Amino acid sequence: MTIDVSDIPALARGCAVLGTGGGGDVRTGSLAAVRAIREHGAVELVGLGDLPEDALVVPLSGIGAPTVSHEMIHSVDEPGRIADEIERLFGRPPSAVMSSEIGGSNGVAPVAWAAGLGLPLLDADGMGRAFPEVQMVSMYVAGLPADLVIMSDVAGNVVTIRPVDGLWSERLARAVCVAAGSSALMADYVLTAAQARGAVIEGTVTRALEIGRATEGARDPLGALQARLGAARLITGKLTDVERRTTGGFVRGTATIEGTGDDRGRTLTMELQNENLVAREQGRTLAMVPDLITVVDTETAGAVQTESLRYGQRVTVLAWPCDPLWRTPRGLETAGPRAFGYDLDYVPVEELMAHG
Amino acid sequence: MTIDVSDIPALARGCAVLGTGGGGDVRTGSLAAVRAIREHGAVELVGLGDLPEDALVVPLSGIGAPTVSHEMIHSVDEPGRIADEIERLFGRPPSAVMSSEIGGSNGVAPVAWAAGLGLPLLDADGMGRAFPEVQMVSMYVAGLPADLVIMSDVAGNVVTIRPVDGLWSERLARAVCVAAGSSALMADYVLTAAQARGAVIEGTVTRALEIGRATEGARDPLGALQARLGAARLITGKLTDVERRTTGGFVRGTATIEGTGDDRGRTLTMELQNENLVAREQGRTLAMVPDLITVVDTETAGAVQTESLRYGQRVTVLAWPCDPLWRTPRGLETAGPRAFGYDLDYVPVEELMAHG
Incomplete structure (x- = not known):
């Protein structure tokens, strides 16, 4: 299955519903997604089963400070810089992009990031909804060590955090975000497909699409x-x-x-x-x-x-x-x-x- | 030549003179140096000529925020965590420690860090004195790209910054330092011995020792x-x-x-x-x-x-x-x-x- 320009309005509506009032304005993510698909083509939606066990999944989210959660992305270079850093650290490039937070703008914007990187989007996220703090993700609940955060800002800086725990992760990421002008792209918990099993919430992109389509033309x-x-x-x-x-x-x-x-x-x-x-x-x-x-x-x-x-x-x-x-x-x-x-x-x- | 416990008072006096009023209280660095030498033994002082061309030199300094410069180190684990990160990023461990700033406490404390790591200390620094901001170093003046900063704090967090320039380096390092409780150990510009030539100020540890000894017992x-x-x-x-x-x-x-x-x-x-x-x-x-x-x-x-x-x-x-x-x-x-x-x-x- 692919996500094309025509799917974005439904995806955005679904993500807004799952945002429970938060997660940032879906229009921001929609605009970026439409633009990126027009430039790079439709994005493939894959399940964990479609990926090799050692394939790297990058959970991405736009963060704004001091509220580390929603926000827009100002430049198109951040995903590439984060992917480069992952390749440098892991010795291989990422295989798929994942939304950290399906609720709100961060549920839609990953389509743009995946399109720009030429990577598929994983049909999953880390919340199944929206939450305001970076440690409020399924990977943390599942007990995966919160040992790596990679951030990139519009100026081109890349910051890699190896925090001792999720709370430090939140604290340091927030500080970097504020210093970077209160907006950055963040990869939190780079996962292998094997690690992602049970530690991500699967099927949430499909669910957001279905939610968005439920009201389309409904009486x-x-x-x-x-x-x-x-x-x-x-x-x-x-x-x-x-x-x-x-x-x-x-x-x-x-x-x-x-x-x-x-x-x-x-x-x-x-x-x-x-x-x-x-x-x-x-x-x-x-x-x-x-x-x-x-x-x-x-x-x-x-x-x-x-x-x-x-x-x-x-x-x-x-x-x-x-x-x-x-x-x-x-x-x-x-x-x-x-x-x-x-x-x-x-x-x-x-x-x-x-x-x- | 080695630096032993008996050399620390002279080194500290010399570093205080080169601190031009700043650079942090040399008593802090002296205490750490004496303790570390007692535990790990004397530290070898080497010149650039003693190192292979591709040997990695780590310029270290304690930073305190918002003034990014002097300050104490609260734990002995930070140098090891920074060395581990360097080995991860470069594929080989560092070969020598260098003081980023010979003036003040940061001129003396590297003796402690070198002793703890079991590495020699390079007879050089990045300032020949003390300066308050992280981009005010010889490596920056020499035009080496300010492309890597590694920080570790007392909690055990490690943050790696790839800034686009020296000013961003200062800004992001400062923000991380504040979030980390206003004190951290920082490696700025990891250098090969070949890169260090002309980009560091050589002989400054020896000079600090000579300055400190000049007044010893003088009429x-x-x-x-x-x-x-x-x-x-x-x-x-x-x-x-x-x-x-x-x-x-x-x-x-x-x-x-x-x-x-x-x-x-x-x-x-x-x-x-x-x-x-x-x-x-x-x-x-x-x-x-x-x-x-x-x-x-x-x-x-x-x-x-x-x-x-x-x-x-x-x-x-x-x-x-x-x-x-x-x-x-x-x-x-x-x-x-x-x-x-x-x-x-x-x-x-x-x-x-x-x-x-």
């Missing part, structure tokens, strides 16, 4: 999206209050949605930290991180990013289960509610819904 | 030091005013010395930026960077660091010519008065003295 986009995601509808209503502040590089805040129609009389409040993290109704928690919570336009079912939440918007909040990896003890320790400062024991969204 | 320490340095005596007097402020990570300020004895009635003001940079008398410049200006205790001829300047101290200010490398156009561009923000055309100290 009931919201219903189609809900069915494709297997999502619970938490509320349909109107955004009546949005409180956002940028602190420590994160957009933090709350959004309040008052029910309309069947949901009249209900009020849902949502806690945000770049991504939508916790949905509550009158003290009762309806869904929480690492499960996915996405705000969509009720009419078009298009995902609404945290930064685009506006008073008066007619929205529906959907929630659905995260990848099982995030529900393991180490997964929850890494990206469960307490990792974001919430004094909450994790309960899966499907249980919260069943016992509502 | 007239000041005279002995002045003769050994070939230094002009700018003034002998009393420190009457010291104004220091730490801005942008630098100690900046001025020191005023009022002449005593033969110099009664004269007043010298000295501009400081970590190092002593410009000495003036009634608007007339007596000496300026990159020539060396050092404040010494008039009685003992021991160098007084910028941070230790105190009201009432009886001091003599000495100035003498820098290495010819710093007087080339590129040398002056890198570390001449204008590189430090002074609107002054460089005039060699011996000319200023002759036409005084």
